[in-house]
Amino acid sequence: MVDYVEVGVGDSKASARFTDVTFITGVGKSTFLDIINRVVSNIGKKVPKTSQSWSLYLQRGDVSYYISASKWRVRQIVSVKGEEVVFEYIPTKPIHRLLKPIEVALTSADVIIPMVETQEHVSVVAEEDIERVNGLLASARKSLGARVYMLGPYISPRSLVDASAVRVDKLDRHARNLAGVLSYLALHKPTAYDSIRASLRKLGLSVSVGLAKPGKIGVFVTSKNQKMPLSRAPCSVKYLLSIATALEMKPDILLIDNFDYCLTRKAAEVLSSLFKQKPSKIVAEIHNEDVADWLDLPNKSIVEVRL
Template identity: 25%
Template sequence: MESTEKVRHSEDRVFVRRIYIENFKSIKHLELELSPGVNVLVGPNASGKTNILEALDFLRKALIDHAGRIPYAPHIPKYWSGKDLMYSRDPSKTIVLGLTLEHYHIAKGEEYITCRQTVDFKAYFRYSPQLDTLVPFRYRVEIEPEITVVDVSLNRIRVETMIDVIEKLLYEKMTNLLVGIEVESQGLLKEFESKYVKSGDHYIYEAEVKFSEPLLFFHLFPSPFTMCTFERPEVVCITVAPTPSQRQPTLIPVVSGYCEEYGKKPIVLGFRVEDEETFPTLFELPREALRRVIFIRHPDIGALAEPKPYQGELRLDERATNLASVLLALQGVRGGVPEDISDALAKLFPGLSIRIRSHMGRVALMAEENGLELPPPNIPDGAIKLLAIMTAVELKPSILLIDEIENSMHAKMLEYIVDRLNSLGIPVIVATHSPIVVDLLEPHRILIVFRDSEHGTYVERIEEPEKLYEELKRLGIALSDYVFYRLTYKES
């Protein structure tokens, strides 16, 4: 990059642009485009709103939390059997869950450069009668439309990449980032062509591998890897091994993105090998995004009344039973209660302050109201719900999922929370039956969920939302009246 010396600061952002769900519970097939801020799901009871949230939560548990666990049972404790998660409880079907990610690299200095690339990820699950659970047996990663596709199953890895892109890029000089020396790309081209075969307009590489089913994702992106970069237009080549023990490297070319400032030419993004945890490679992005998915239901107020062991975790469970432990860990990281949490309490619960009591390795959520100590059972339910949501925001999720956001919240609290969530640069998917929530949002954020015997759960958007909004204002009709009584009620 010509402006490398001028750039003094850079940062990376990953946005979950689209979700893909197939054969999960009531969902036969669903692709959903997401916007930054609140995306609200409304619809009749049993239409499948919560199933959309649970699909993403299951994907995180199956590929992150349960990776390497024995027994491998990511459906436990919510469901009795893995079949409970399958469309029509049909064990012959394949569940497919995926994310489309947009990765932005922003370089700041004398020049302000924003580069973008798209990573599409899908994981495939099937039912195992021996384990009575769902196990992953395949994944697919596509970087930019058709540039590079990596498809891995239990016994095979297949890489497809476009011939014209590779031949154009590999003839440029390259610099090996690991050793800092220039080498001729002709050598790399020969190595590349010794592993790949031409088929139509693609190079194709195939190799036999052997994965155990539950550990498939655990071995997706093992280190070590090497990276090479070329003069503009540029490419990154990542060497990975199918398993940590086999060490059979696969040369996978990755066009790293497109920058408007360079006429949409592919350009390297300056990957920092020495800091890979905070600057993940493209193939690590799906795993990093899944790791930061947070799902929140209404807090388990009874469980919060009892002290819990302090684990130092920075992940909030869906019923917020570990809220005290997470808040204490956040205080350690931030040097006190995060300012946004304190501000929210001050505005919505004047005179109420929260503190964490710690004793003998156990922690409990305590409160004080105008000098009077309140033990956990006396803390208002609404304050706990507010704390849970604000804590989830502080954990910087890639996508935030909230079921029945309106529980224990009056209109003023809902307005505050919706405004705060709308200010985030991440997608927030909220399931609700509340007209108040709907009226706080623009029509383009409303996703109306239906279900029938032919299609299962499906989602419709409001047609011509701006025109509808103006018409409703003219007629003096609330958006919620239109959504709940003209669409949801009438169609159901």
């Protein structure tokens, strides 16, 4: 789990030390979250393509990672207990190299925390160095790797989903597949589904999942006087359902863009209870700092960014 992050865009930098719930204010908040998401959720995969220069520093204990990326050069520095491994990738050539602790051409240095693979002939001594370096890199991947989910900036769930095409691995960023995820939880993880329903009942509402018409699964929200399709539920209800469902998927870090877009005090009370129960770290972008006071949490912080 990452403890500390520093994001750079052009000449600007912003940093945050994560608490249980970290509220992000200021300028460039969405960019701050997006860069964290694109890197931490893709360790071992290709570096995201970019049209602007950006950087990210991550730290957890004595393990750290730094990436500086532009369309001309990508440099990565991995440090484990003071031992550094440095990579360089030049897209225009392309050149893939390990620069430290030894210099050698690589098969691929355009991966987030790459492993050292080379097609060059190397000496026996170099092979031993490469084996040791890959051990450090594997340790860094394990330490900094995390299940990261991101929601927002807008939530727009559909009321119906094809029964034959239910995706259950995670919510998409705008919770469009929320009906499918709720259907899966209702069938295969009823305890998680019941927990989500219990959260909604605190608002005086209930949620139900069922066959709406042939081949289609539907989700409905019901109050004392009205039954409505999920897509027509109040904005605060859709946000609460989406966040509660995302937490049941057990991410290490849940990033929420536009958290206070339609948050109500009552929904904030329910979310406070959820955040206390779940081990996920929450990093939420807000426009109104007063919203942080709506959530009764023992370990929260407000971080201002300027990107």
